[in-house]
Amino acid sequence: MGKPTGFMEYTRQTVIDRPPRERIGDFKEFHQHLDEQKRRDQGARCMDCGIPFCQSSYGCPVDNLIPEWNDLVYQGKWEEAFLRLMKTNNFPEYTGRVCPAPCETACVLGINEPAVTIKDNECTIIDRAYDAGLMQPRIPQSRTGKRVAVIGSGPAGLSAADQLNQAGHEVTVYERDDRIGGLLMYGIPNMKLDKELVERRNSLMAEEGISFRTNSNVGVDVPVQQLVDDHDAVLVATGATLPRDLPVPGRELKGVHFAMEFLKSNTKSLLDSGLADGSFIDAAGKKVIVIGGGDTGNDCIGTSMRHGCAAMVNFELLPKPARERTADQPWPTYPRLLKNDYGHEESEAVFGSDPREFSILTKEFLGNEQGELTGVKTVRVKWIKEPGERPRFEEVPGSEEVWEADLVFLALGFLGPEQQLIEQLELETDARSNVAAEYGRFVTTHPKVFAAGDARRGQSLVVWAINEGRAAAREIDRALMGVTELP
Template sequence: MGKATGFMEYSREKSKERNPLERLSDWKEYSAPLSDEALSRQGARCMDCATPFCHMGTEINGVTTGCPIHNLIPEWNDLVYRGRWKEALERLLKTNNFPEFTGRVCPAPCEGSCTVAISDPAVAIKSIERTIIDKGFENGWIEPRIPVKRTGKKIAIVGSGPAGLAAADQLNQAGHNVTVYERADRAGGLLTYGIPNMKLEKEIVERRINLLTQEGIDFITNTEIGKDITAEELKSQYDSVILCTGAQKQRDLVIEGREAKGIHFAMDYLTTSTKSLLDSNFKDGKFIDTKGKDVIVIGGGDTGADCVATALRQNANSVVQFGKHPQLPTERAADNMWPAYPQVFTLEYAYEEAEAKHGEDPRQYSIQTKKMVADENGNLKELHTIQMEKLKDENGKFYFKEIPGSEKVWPAQFVFIAIGFEGTEMPLLSQFGVNSTNQKIDAKYGEYRTNVEGVFAAGDARRGQSLIVWAINEGREVAREVDRYLMGASVLP
């Protein structure tokens, strides 16, 4: 273990963040790494407890607990404490294909179940992970690993998000010929078009795609399977196909006034913003510009927070985010005890920035939009809302009740709908003849086989909208199953 008394001597040090007002003037990453000394102290805080809950990777009440890819956290904590960074990298890469993504944007369910966190703030696991991989790239320890032997088997992966990339990486290393098809103009899935640049700079995604390309994986972008190439054509050209198409079908708000101009899905807002930034540093004007406008984001989750941060950078006049649920408590509730993920109030980057710029947290809780109203030209001008009370019925089931007299009118020229995703897109599945339930592909976790011979599925397309770390987990596991299907056995983890 790190230092036997480390957890008593040192406190948690969080990864540093750039000054909120300063970072609002650019689109660069908002977080910055801790120093080597601070990370060594964090490594020293790890107790190497007998049962490391941090890497169990399961769900408690439907919420992720511990690391889903079972990162060997206590082992690399110890190595970092001792300054043995290269060995820490070797341990990290045994379980995680892309720590440079998770070390930046994973919500770190490992930290919620860290044993130190029973009584003190958790070991800064995510910050340690990020620096291990960053040092790997900086020191040239990450080099293309070109497989020496090829099996002659051909695999097509549809979708280049973290699930598709992890599956491609594993299968390529097993010696198969892998082609990844992506309908967008850049690979990366939501890592590229979804998560904004200030959370994950796109050079970091490109660096990994370039490395995978050097290792022998073919990426074919601007190609939509189902339109540019049919399912039948793809199946006939490859020994196996993996569907990693994500769950990007957005949930709409069926409400009076929805047709007004100025109402967009969050993903359209975020994607066009990133594309315009990457293509021309916004010179092409091909993005939704909220400068000087009143913006309301409907949906209290992380996608909504990313819209808030984007609107703040565009110098919107005002930014408000509506959430259906009440504000979370500042400490764990009785039904949310360790090692479950802590459901507590936090000030995410976007809210910290809003406070710095506009003097207040943009979140409005327990609020429901009743209607949207346009002006005489059809442009959105205001939203009408009512406050809700969250109550429990006699069976313990939650329900919401309107509070009479709490109606309010909010000025808004732009609304971004961020109320979640319905699932994966159905037309492609029909073409493949793949079965699904509730817009998720039917393929058992751990097996990943669909009802169609040779066709597998992984990531959000199978699981529903989730986390990068689960996508990596499923990508790794589907690779093992495809390898076994093609070769009769597999040594992949």
């Protein structure tokens, strides 16, 4: 696949980013595609590796036909590359932008050379397909008469809805927010995933026959039992939206917020009014501390930088990761490495240093008499790993510090799905409070109700949500029709 000698002739070249100080002036996407020849050269780097680990269990969860469309990119056969890509992935315009690319850490070339730019190649294929008019509504030729309700319009719900609609079922998607997309709409900032792309894809699915019901909170203003009675099957794809809190003294102070409070209000205000309505948590001129790493923490940094924050610090309890693979993170596993993401770059460009502080534990939030946040008290920790035991940490004596802060954003991950709907449906849950539904079958303890995505597996990646949505759709189709032809 690709050019047999391409990996020796061409070096890895990723997308071009606008300079950090320039891009924090707006909420527009900042990645820019390479020109066609350079992109074809990147496709040429895909080597004839024999066993493509990029699409194995270590790589792409949706089993993208990566070597095939890399080869087609190299040959300049863009329409064929698009058709190959759409065989396995309903939303490459999303994964090509926000996926952490486990395919690349599993790339065989990546054993001793920089991996193939698989994610960038994917994004270019789908963006060119839109530009060329190849993304057109696919109207099902016939209908089965079966009705399916999908609760939640994140990537799991939307991928399931897309598959079920193509199978001929009448699909209605219920979303409690005012716009369709779930975390694609309100969980990921606009500079990382332009919401016009989400709206464009939603419009295509609506033209194909999917019904979208916004401002419809199932279990609150939409009776859940009526939903079950009126449909032949119901899919719970509500995500894992219950945030992990930090119950330390001072948590009640004004200025301490969950990350999603910040990110959602910002995106909604941006879409509603270009931030003119003021209906968001404004970090302008504020000293900001983000507690928690990962993508969500980085998104809080990037959003705060665009507001014009006065200072930025990012606390991470875990120790500083290695820059390269270590013995306990061998190829082709997905390693935890030090990643300098866009928010870190922007903070460093403005304030002169990496905002991250590792191995640090928050002990208390400090405030004034008005109940407003003024600072954070911390202590450094030392991590200990005994053979056969889980890592643990100990506080370092004498390492207490106080950090000034006007705003704190908690980006500590999610505990699982909200329970109200699950309880009303009387569904069993697993030990982590997720809906109990076996992977591969996806049916819950209620025979008409299925579950997929983060609501079933816990907090995970967009690409895993797509995997689960597609697989759940296949099992719903099988349950309704006796057989299924869905992939």
